[in-house]
Amino acid sequence: MNKHIDATEDRLGESLDQPVNLSxxxxxxxxxxxxxxxxxxxxxxxxxxxxxxxxxxERGTQVPAxxxxxxxxxxxxxxxxxxxxxxxxxxxAQIVGEELDADPATFIVESAPPxxxxxxxxxxxRITGGSMSVRMSYPTMRRLGAxxxxxxxxxxxxxxxxxxxxxxxxxxxxxxxxxxxxLGYGELAGRALDMPVPDxxxxxxxDPSQFRWIGKPVRRVDSYEKSTGxxxxxxxxxxxxxxxxxxxxxPRLGMTVGSLRNEAQVKAMKGVDSIHQLPGAVAVVADxxxxxxxxxxxxxxxxxxxxxxxxxxxxxxxxxxxxxxxxLATQQGPAREDEREGDxxxxxxxxxxxxxxxxxxxxxxxxxxxxPSALARFNPDGSLEVWLPNxxxxxxxxxxxxxxxxxxxxxxxxxxxxxxxxxRHFLYDSASPYPQAIALAKAVGRPVKLxxxxxxxxxxxxxxxxAVVKFRAALDAGGLPVAIEAVSVTEGPTEAIAGKxxxxxxxxxxxxxxxxxxxxANRRIAQIYVKGPxxxxxxRSVGNSLNDFFYEAFLDELADKGGHDPFELRLHLLRDNxxxxxxxxxxxxxxxxxxxxPFTAEDGSRRARGxxxxxxxxxHAAVIAEVSIExxxxxxxDIWQAIDPGSVVNPAxxxxxxxxxxxxxxxxxxxxxxVYMNGQPRARNxxxxxxxxxxxxxxxxxxxxxxxxxxxxxxEPPLPAVAPAVANAxxxxxxQRIRSMPLSRYTFS
Amino acid sequence: MELRINQKTYQVDADxxxxxxxxxxxxxxLTGTKYGCGLAQCGxxxxxxxxxxxxxxxxxxxxxxxxxxxxxxAIEADEVGKRVVTAWxxxxxxxxxxxxxxxxxxxxxxxxxxxxPSDAQIKAAMVNLxxxxxxxxxxxxxxxxxxxxxxxxxx
Numbered sequence: 001m002n003k004h005i006d007a008t009e010d011r012l013g014e015s016l017d018q019p020v021n022l023s024x025x026x027x028x029x030x031x032x033x034x035x036x037x038x039x040x041x042x043x044x045x046x047x048x049x050x051x052x053x054x055x056x057x058e059r060g061t062q063v064p065a066x067x068x069x070x071x072x073x074x075x076x077x078x079x080x081x082x083x084x085x086x087x088x089x090x091x092x093a094q095i096v097g098e099e100l101d102a103d104p105a106t107f108i109v110e111s112a113p114p115x116x117x118x119x120x121x122x123x124x125x126r127i128t129g130g131s132m133s134v135r136m137s138y139p140t141m142r143r144l145g146a147x148x149x150x151x152x153x154x155x156x157x158x159x160x161x162x163x164x165x166x167x168x169x170x171x172x173x174x175x176x177x178x179x180x181x182x183l184g185y186g187e188l189a190g191r192a193l194d195m196p197v198p199d200x201x202x203x204x205x206x207d208p209s210q211f212r213w214i215g216k217p218v219r220r221v222d223s224y225e226k227s228t229g230x231x232x233x234x235x236x237x238x239x240x241x242x243x244x245x246x247x248x249x250x251p252r253l254g255m256t257v258g259s260l261r262n263e264a265q266v267k268a269m270k271g272v273d274s275i276h277q278l279p280g281a282v283a284v285v286a287d288x289x290x291x292x293x294x295x296x297x298x299x300x301x302x303x304x305x306x307x308x309x310x311x312x313x314x315x316x317x318x319x320x321x322x323x324x325x326x327x328l329a330t331q332q333g334p335a336r337e338d339e340r341e342g343d344x345x346x347x348x349x350x351x352x353x354x355x356x357x358x359x360x361x362x363x364x365x366x367x368x369x370x371x372p373s374a375l376a377r378f379n380p381d382g383s384l385e386v387w388l389p390n391x392x393x394x395x396x397x398x399x400x401x402x403x404x405x406x407x408x409x410x411x412x413x414x415x416x417x418x419x420x421x422x423x424r425h426f427l428y429d430s431a432s433p434y435p436q437a438i439a440l441a442k443a444v445g446r447p448v449k450l451x452x453x454x455x456x457x458x459x460x461x462x463x464x465x466x467a468v469v470k471f472r473a474a475l476d477a478g479g480l481p482v483a484i485e486a487v488s489v490t491e492g493p494t495e496a497i498a499g500k501x502x503x504x505x506x507x508x509x510x511x512x513x514x515x516x517x518x519x520x521a522n523r524r525i526a527q528i529y530v531k532g533p534x535x536x537x538x539x540r541s542v543g544n545s546l547n548d549f550f551y552e553a554f555l556d557e558l559a560d561k562g563g564h565d566p567f568e569l570r571l572h573l574l575r576d577n578x579x580x581x582x583x584x585x586x587x588x589x590x591x592x593x594x595x596x597x598p599f600t601a602e603d604g605s606r607r608a609r610g611x612x613x614x615x616x617x618x619x620h621a622a623v624i625a626e627v628s629i630e631x632x633x634x635x636x637x638d639i640w641q642a643i644d645p646g647s648v649v650n651p652a653x654x655x656x657x658x659x660x661x662x663x664x665x666x667x668x669x670x671x672x673x674x675v676y677m678n679g680q681p682r683a684r685n686x687x688x689x690x691x692x693x694x695x696x697x698x699x700x701x702x703x704x705x706x707x708x709x710x711x712x713x714x715x716e717p718p719l720p721a722v723a724p725a726v727a728n729a730x731x732x733x734x735x736q737r738i739r740s741m742p743l744s745r746y747t748f749s
Numbered sequence: 750m751e752l753r754i755n756q757k758t759y760q761v762d763a764d765x766x767x768x769x770x771x772x773x774x775x776x777x778x779l780t781g782t783k784y785g786c787g788l789a790q791c792g793x794x795x796x797x798x799x800x801x802x803x804x805x806x807x808x809x810x811x812x813x814x815x816x817x818x819x820x821x822x823a824i825e826a827d828e829v830g831k832r833v834v835t836a837w838x839x840x841x842x843x844x845x846x847x848x849x850x851x852x853x854x855x856x857x858x859x860x861x862x863x864x865x866p867s868d869a870q871i872k873a874a875m876v877n878l879x880x881x882x883x884x885x886x887x888x889x890x891x892x893x894x895x896x897x898x899x900x901x902x903x904x
Binding site: 084085086087219220222223224225226227228229230231232233235236238244270288289290367368369370371417418419420421422451453454455652656659660661662663664685686687691692693694695697699700 | 788
């Protein structure tokens with residue numbers, strides 16, 4: 001019954017999209033480390049790799065595991081990271097190419113399979129998230145390029161019969177200047193990969209003043225493919241003999257399948273192969289996805305209420321997101337402190353002025369445009385191959401091993417391009433289609449690709465957390481803040497995934513309330529943990545996405561109460577912090593000089609500006625927003641953002657990331673929210689869950705400030721200051737305090 | 750039924766009400782056209798039917814019989830489409846890229862009907878969603894294409 005496809009050796013060629021060449025085969029079979037390349041596409045165990053990568057000093061030194069140089073000089077790089085729009089494939093090509101001496105334009109970058117060889121981040125992890133990819137792997141990936149270059153030089157010396165010292169490189173070539181001879185990398189690759197990997201300590205890295213590609217606006221390696229529909233995402237993949245599947249999830253997580261009332265009719269629908277009951281879902285496998293979807297939606301399922309021993313976070317039938325938020329506001333404690341400095345209580349007691357305010361935010365969906373999918377295939381030898389969107393291949397492989405009972409070495413995991421992610425593709429129980437796809441492939445004995453419809457995705461997506469934050473602050477006689485207290489009633493995403501509070505506070509719950517740089521002598525930042533009914537996850541810029549909104553908007557309240565301009569107040573509170581003072585002045589200058597308004601713009605509209613700052617993921621950002629009210633709705637005209645990630649690899653991609661972060665930041669502050677009523681999301685598609693449309697995008701002006709400090713992140717840091725800058729502008733324009741998101745819940749005239 | 754897609758004729762076995770999107774993707778294996786919402790909300794499935802942009806996820810396949818369908822796979826065979834692709838690369842528009850097939854199709858349709866649209870006309874036509882927030886880059890790319898045309902015409 002099973003017409004399984006080709007042997008694994010042939011699939012290697014297929015995955016390379018061209019025939020396997022001789023030199024490649026030679027190094028595949030002739031060197032021990034070279035065999036690691038087989039890990040791509042083959043179920044190779046990680047034991048050997050683990051043994052080889054015991055220490056940080058050895059990370060990223062197994063050159064053949066990462067690089068393949070083809071006869072035409074094309075460099076194929078297996079990157080430890082996933083590409084989902086943030087440009088990391090291009091950044092890796094720039095970093096490796098700089099030291100390898102190969103133009104990034106000659107690179108083909110793909111995401112590497114699971115395996116210890118690809119643990120290159122300084123924190124010993126392998127994930128694509130936390131804006132970590134470049135900043136945590138930069139020295140290691142440079143060294144990788146330099147190692148490979150040295151191997152090519154060694155091969156060149158052998159081939160030309162000259163001392164290595166007489167050789168140099170120019171992009172893509174080894175050059176013997178004195179004889180005028182040169183060899184392309186492609187000609188040397190086979191021999192080079194047989195060379196022993198040099199001792200990393202002997203390497204001389206390129207002087208940054210000589211960089212050709214790092215720090216330059218190099219074009220993305222995937223622009224053309226993504227502009228012509230040629231780029232392949234998980235949802236696009238197919239293998240021979242594959243069937244398609246669709247699911248209908250229980251309306252509330254934790255419910256189970258009782259009976260199917262019309263199974264026979266559905267079974268007779270066009271294209272249907274089979275109907276399956278899965279944990280919390282029913283599935284139809286069919287010849288085409290449309291047939292599977294139509295059939296599965298026609299199934300009349302009797303859903304049973306969750307049982308007490310349910311292994312998932314059961315969603316109660318009466319859950320209302322608004323009522324839940326109101327209940328958070330009534331929580332009294334106990335609170336655990338994350339930050340404590342001075343004596344807030346005493347400062348409040350003796351202060352001339354006290355200010356109190358309560359803030360909250362909303363649940364959000366990820367709403368990445370590619371709906372989740374997974375393709376699973378059991379090979380004739382019983383091994384399993386899975387193609388799926390993910391931000392952490394080793395964690396997903398290990399989870400699949402746990403679920404299937406297969407040894408990790410029997411599981412091959414492919415990580416295609418991501419059609420957006422924003423935190424969506426971490427390991428979240430019940431929120432990904434791969435367990436279902438694997439179960440279905442096993443059941444039907446053929447490869448199965450399962451796609452979640454947009455509606456099923458909105459039903460099972462994990463949500464950005466909500467918080468209710470109670471602020472108290474004290475102002476001195478000069479109206480300057482001397483104490484601030486923030487107590488957040490919330491559940492952070494990390495503790496939500498764990499299902500319980502850890503021994504230490506979840507940093508993703510309070511980041512952005514904690515760790516602010518303002519010189520306020522007395523501070524207390526604390527959390528009251530409340531476990532909620534909704535499944536939570538990481539959303540671009542995580543805790544900072546809400547907490548900087550709260551803090552920076554409240555700081556404007558303090559400025560107003562104390563009679564200070566909010567820009568000047570920030571400068572004052574940062575007077576001993578040169579880096580942030582520079583950054584704040586940079587955004588002021590970029591906007592043509594700070595002016596708060598309200599003022600009348602050239603088109604006659606009344607406008608005002610707001611300012612906010614944030615220091616997420618190792619970088620710092622300052623934002624100014626200009627707004628008006630148009631037909632009762634907030635219109636954001638301009639966003640000026642100065643960002644200091646220490647140093648940057650690709651300024652054009654940084655600017656693109658700022659644009660993207662502004663869009664998401666505007667989306668959350670203006671109009672986005674996941675609302676639950678009766679245990680179910682009100683929105684199951686973009687019709688009732690609007691995301692920022694082009695008509696509501698602002699002009700974006702970016703200034704990159706390279707302070708030269710330790711490299712920080714880029715994907716997430718430009719987001720958090722956007723919402724409070726807009727809120728502060730709106731408050732100034734309308735006189736109405738903005739203490740919650742989204743603004744679509746407010747009435748403006 | 751018989752379909753004309755990218756200047757080729759296909760015999761397709763599908764129910765009349767099957768969305769064109771799924772015929773293109775699953776029956777014909779042309780996966781450049783994307784599924785985003787199935788509800789004509791996002792525009793990731795935009796294709797051209799007789800030169801007009803339509804959302805294939807809500808277009809019954811029977812409705813395009815006898816018409817000429819163009820998908821992203823044939824975009825460079827079209828003179829305007831080729832220019833749009835060049836501008837998309839030039840402006841480095843794509844981030845994740847998932848919506849960009851639809852964006853390129855929408856831009857091509859606009860420029861085929863109106864070679865030099867004003868900024869307001871660009872805004873009115875380019876309404877597809879992009880979660881990565883490439884809107885400004887999209888606008889700049891189309892604006893540039895419009896300006897090129899104006900320049901050529903006034904020369």
